[in-house]
Amino acid sequence: MRRTLTDLFSQALERAVTSGDLPRPDRQVHWKVELPRNPDHGDFATNLALVLGAAVRMPPRRVAEILKAHLEDPEGLVASTEVAGPGFLNVRLDPLAWTRVLAEVEREGADYGRSDVGQGRRVQVEFVSANPTGPLHVGHGRGAAVGDVLARLLEFAGFRVEREYYVNDAGNQMRILGRSVWFRCRELAGEAVTLPEDHYRGEYVRDLAREALGVFGSEWKGWSEQEAVERLGRWAGAKILEGIRDDLEAFGVRFDRWFSERSLHEAGAVEKALRLLEERGEAYRADGALWLRTTTHGDEKDRVLVKRDGSLTYFAADIAYHMDKLARGFDRVVDIWGADHHGYVPRMKASLAALGEDPDRLEVLLVQFVNLLRAGKPVGMSTRAGEFVTLREVVDEVGRDAARFLFLTRSCDAPLDFDLEVAKAQTADNPVFYVQYAHARVSSVFREAAKAGFGRPRAAEADLSRLCVEEERELLKLLYLFPEVVEEAALQREPHRLTFYLQDLAARFHGYYNRHRFLVDDPDLARARLCLAAAVQRVIANGLGILGVDAPDSM
Structure with a gap:
């Protein structure tokens, strides 16, 4: 290496x-x-x-x-x-580096590009973490792709990585979910009801209510409103979370741990965190509430931890959660949040400083919004109104490979246009098709080479000095650059660098393929070019593998 x-x-x-x-x-x-x-x-x-x-x-x-x-x-x-x-x-x-790189790719195979720059340091990547109040939409899909591929990059670069999903199964949003299902149960039972404006309105809520009537029978009618909201909220949250797990699995995303917010409250972790902050003099009481002195650690204003009515803010639970993360011994914790949480970053780092922790142990990537298009025209999305396209619908329509790749075709801090028709197109306009087609093209070259009696020559047996045209030199440079790209993408937390690289490599290979023949009459030149093609295919396969995208042999 x-x-x-x-x-x-x-x-x-x-x-x-x-x-x-x-x-x-x-x-x-x-x-x-x-x-x-x-x-x-x-x-x-x-x-x-x-x-x-x-x-x-x-x-x-x-x-x-x-x-x-x-x-x-x-x-x-x-x-x-x-x-x-x-x-x-x-x-x-x-100049020897160019011939060495083909032997290196051949020798290391699926490990080409792997490094030990991480030196086994432990990194936790927490991503998606959508509230279990509705199905995942395409915005969640982008966060899922960014988090999963970043974890894969870090592993390839020698870090020990744990993937975590934080389940927000406590608090007001779960009560609203429970009330939403309760209202729909009453409606299905023939009662005239009006769903409050701030409740969940998607058809999935009606589906949950229908299923709840089958599960609970008429039992729910004897519950008080508080009991109905609590029990239906828990039940519906668990059903939604089950669907979220299934959708992420279909998207090729797995987690090592699903961490329940409710477990923090039940274990007394939130109260412990608040008590510690008061003991350190970092929290104070004013106007009937408990406040954290985040301004002393760079935030624009102090933040409320416990409201006047005694209820906890989400911030209080998040502090306890990050205390738990750091106590588990991670060298770095990487949180991947939606762009609308940008104002939350300084207060979260300030809370860690208040606890005596190094705030730099927390890194936050903000994922900008996805503009879903169909043939260039916007597709509307509104989670609470229920007018949204789910991640599962997108994956079912365009395929997992296209969805994962296209979510990573821009830096996560920039908005992304995701056109469903482009994602399905089998043309050069579709980036994932273009890259996969380069891999498949090499396979077709070797099928023809086998018919001509060449097989797959080894780099040590070929005269690689015959690779002297400018397009060949540019391909060799890109092959040499692959370990750099993987390492930089991991260290800079920028997985889009890999999709950029693969598109560049595929474009240069297609251009080379269209201008030069592999099975030329000169057998030494043919063998050298086949070695180059094999290396290009291997690097594309390795890159697609990190992205969680298939590398087909035919298309």
Whole structure:
């Protein structure tokens, strides 16, 4: 397992900081290694010095010179490094690296791109965590794809990962669910009722009420309103959660743990957290309520933990939940929330600081909204009104592969247009089809090669120096870059980098396929090109595997 260029530059940065040549950055910096737009600028380029300059308050070109001076390459892969433009570091590799990469892909197979950069550190990824008050919609699907693929990336990069779903099965939303089902039960029993505006109105609530009548018979009629709301809420929440589990399984998402909010209350964990905050002087009582001093830890205002009427806020339970997470010994906990929770991040970090924990142990990714389209026209969604398209409906219509891939075709902090017709199209407009077709095309090449008596040549037996046209060199660079992409996507918590990479690799392969023949009359050249095709196929398969998407041999 070779060290990536990301590793080499990260180590150069650490040496520069340790030696005192650079101050330690005052914040985390996000950088990448990529192919330069102009091949004359080298084989690869990194923007590390550019983004680091602001963090250490130094001119980027000076930072680049220092990093270059501290760069060590014991494997001798880097032929030269130069500082360019405002502070880019351009790298040229030894020509042997290009032939080595095909042997490396062949040797490592399904493990190509895997690394130990995580060094076994424990990371918990908590995602989806939708209230069990209705089916999952497409917005939840995007969060599910981001969380699941991030977990897969982290595992591929050497972290120990646990996936968790936080079940919000306590609080007001469960009471509203119970009342919604209760009203529908009464309606089905012939009573004239008017459902309150803030209650759940989807057809699924009527379905639950019909099922409840079969389960409870006429027993529910003897319950008080409070008992009916409590019992029907619990029962309906459990049924909805069962459906959520089934939908996520169909979407290829699994969890190691389903954590119940109710269990926190029953174990007294919330009261314990509040008591600890008061003992530390971080919580105080005013105006009949209990407040947390979040302003002392960077929040814009103090937050209520217990209201005047004695009821707990959701924030109080969330503090207890994150106390529990950190007590389990995770080095990092990554929460994936909807973009509408952006204001919640500083108060959650402030609560950890108030507990004496390092707030940087919590990372939050915000997932922006999905605009669901059909042939370019919006499809309306409103959870409470019941006018929404469920995740299961989307998966059933376009398939799991298309849904997972398309949810990751933009950074999670940017809104996403998801067109159902594009997702079903078997054309280059459909990104997942385009990538899968590249994998299938290689299989067709090898079926023809077998007929011609070639089979699958091994890299050690081929004259790889015959790969000398520009398209071949660009494909080799991309194959070399794959471990960098996986590592950066994991460390920067940006799974969309992998879909970008696969689309680029597929596009370059299709272009190469359309301009050059594999089974040429020159057997040495044919064998070299078949080795290249095999490596492209393996990397596409590995990338799709991390995404949880199939790599078909025919389409």
